[in-house]
Amino acid sequence: MSTPQLTILAILFLVVGGFLWGRFRHDAVALFGLIACVVTGLVDADRAFTGFGHPAVVTVACVLILSRALQHTGAVDVLARRVLPAEAGRLSAVAALMGLGAALSAFMNNVGAMALLMPLAIQLAGRLNLPPGQVLMPLAFGTIMGGMVTLVGTPPNLIVATFRPDGAFRMFDYTWVGLPVALAGIAFVALIGWRLVPVRRPAGDMPFETGTYLTELRVPEDSKAVGLTLRKFEAELEGVDLVILALIRGTERQNNPHGSRKIQAGDVLIVEAEAKALTESAARHEIALEGLGTRDEDENDDEFVLREFALLPGSSLIGRSARQLRLRFRWGVSLLAVAREGARPRGRLGTLTLKSGDLLLLRGKADVLSDFARDLSCVPLDTAPLWVPDKRKAWLATAIMAAAVLVAAFGILPSAVAFAGGVLATMLTGTLPLRELYRALDGPVIVLLAALIPVAAAMQETGTADLLARGMVDWLAQGNTLAALVVVLVVTMVLSDVMNNAATAAVMAPIALGIAAQLGAGAEGFLMAVAIGASCAFLTPIGHQNNTLILGPGGFRFGDYWKLGLALEAVIVAVSVPLIVLVWGL
Structure with a gap:
């Protein structure tokens, strides 16, 4: 050898x-x-670095762009x-x-x-x-x-x-x-x-049955939960399927706290629950989901929705925590909870490092969440459309892809050139905005x-x-x-x-x-x-x-x-x- x-x-x-x-x-x-x-x-x-100009690499890049056009147009x-x-x-x-x-x-x-x-x-x-x-x-x-x-x-x-x-x-x-x-x-x-x-099959009955989330509940002064023992708090939520994992009071954190401990104003409860249980418990006891923050007085609650998303591999959110991402400041959305592989992830919600395949429960305006999902590679788990498809552009994107495939299939042009021509047609016809074109790569x-x-x-x-x-x-x-x-x-x-x-x-x-x-x-x-x-x-x-x-x-x-x-x-x-x-x- x-x-x-x-x-x-x-x-x-x-x-x-x-x-x-x-x-x-x-x-x-x-x-x-x-x-x-x-x-x-x-x-x-x-x-x-000749590989970057290799026909196979060029073809892969072009197919990714044409695929994004098919997605974007609906x-x-x-x-x-x-x-x-x-x-x-x-x-x-x-x-x-x-x-x-x-x-x-x-x-x-x-x-x-x-x-x-x-x-x-x-x-x-x-x-x-x-x-x-x-x-x-x-x-x-x-x-x-x-x-x-x-x-x-x-x-x-x-x-x-x-x-x-x-x-x-x-x-x-x-x-x-x-x-x-x-x-x-x-x-x-x-x-x-x-x-x-x-x-x-998760225990609850939420519409999509995607498992339990880790999240945090902050107890305000006027909450009905103040003065209740943890045992009593859980008892009042019987049938909601919520489990208290830890109690944080000031700088003190107690894992698996004893049921006799009384809830005080300012406490943070780390809980495991399904999405429906989170909203029900928050509403019943006037407790704030930690991701929501303080709402402005003129904010219309009806404009805000809760929606679940799965993180796609390659998302720029992966490897970063909610605190690092500053979602509320940069996007106007709140991360309320995270689920991972059907079980609760470890750590505080704000410092939890996100991974591919994680489920995120987000709150924000519907159009903002739609843009957030498209730009940061998240998949919505509900069936509500993220945008109204433009039928003319949808047919145009389909025709461009079909033309590129046929040109390559009949050997009229090499595959890399055929699909590059498809990308050019996509740019000229506007079936994919230019800002989206390079994001598709x-x-x-x-x-x-x-x-x-x-x-x-x-x-x-x-x-x-x-x-x-x-x-x-x-x-x-x-x-x-x-x-x-x-x-x-x-x-x-x-x-x-x-x-x-x-x-x-x-x-x-x-x-x-x-x-x-x-x-x-x-x-x-x-x-x-x-x-x-x-x-x-x-x-x-x-x-x-x-x-x-x-x-x-x-x-x-x-x-x-x-x-x-x-x-x-x-x-x-x-x-x-x-x-x-x-x-x-x-």
Whole structure:
């Protein structure tokens, strides 16, 4: 083994370890790998940042912008409400929701499709009298599987396409395998797999049943709670499902306070409750929810609403506390409570660091909350429309996306140029305001892709990919081509479950090429196995952003995904391997 091979293996080990650890941002880990390759001479400094101009990266950026235009104009919302059956049973309703999610994800950002359909999924769960998680997990998995269907369905497809020796995969080259696999997966989940989704039904009866919140109640001097013991206070709220976790009096904090302690003016009660319980207890005892603050005398209470939101991965709120964000000063909204993974987070509300998938109970004017959600990547969990769709612009945004897809599909222009033209049309027609255009770019994903492309090239140029391929062929596949194909698919699945799927594709694609060369097999089938495997992040909430997004609303825990996820991955292996052999050969 040569020195360059040992060096790139060491860098690769650190990069993959950084992805698995999760302590640092994925884009930062990818940049570390790139800089390390430059410093050690594996990547020429002149080529270090060529990834930012790579067609795959440009295409991803353009698709993100066109997806945001579809969201902003309300095109997807109109489509969803027309396509989904208003009165249908569980099987047809869940299958239709998953099918729509998959169809949208085939042409737009997966997370965007999930965010748009989440409120409808929660509404559907309420109509069917189901815990929201039993609809949200199938929807999340459906949107992930939809990425398998086209070139632009998910960033890993674009990465894999560039490794094909005889020219990149085209728009619908993935469809021959991806579409049957997605349909089989949807059918399995809708018919059988939903039984493997853990039932996480909160105790209360709030409309969306999204779990309990941690919040603070401040007791003013004129409150009816003053003088009551904590036991009496809880007794008067019987049936409201509120639990007192701590009492703060001045600088003193008492966790799990004794029921005989009397409530005094100025006390702060840290409680766990559902949204309905919070408002009911506050109204009954004239207690202020700590996030509300003092209202101005001319403030009209009727103009203010309570609304629940889930934090999207990548939101600028993540990693910061309410106190740092200064929400009331900067946005005119109040953070009343936070829920996390169906349980209470620890700490004071003002200093609690927010995480992806958290549920936020916010108070403010409806239009302000709508703007807040759009600008800071929050998903509303009610079904009230955030804005009135402009039908003309909705059709225009849809036409622009369709035109870009067709131009790329028929090879009239390369995909990057076709979708860049779509972005230009979006700017000229105003279907997406210019201020929104650059916000649509998912910076971490762009940087991650651009940084890893040169690293993947270094793996090939140093012969490290071939070295790893030889080991996988000899040790795992025993020289059998079909077995090697299964190994590539399964290993890619495993990696995708614990680290970013684009990073997985960048690492596995050169190895798959090496395995194909070792066995004298066609590269296309092995690259297709990487593409399918990279879209199979079903075992953990960290494998895909859509899995993370449903943690709070579904009340899920980390270990709730693997039962359905493992069964679904087994179905995908059973369906995809014969299809890959049939379509692409070995």
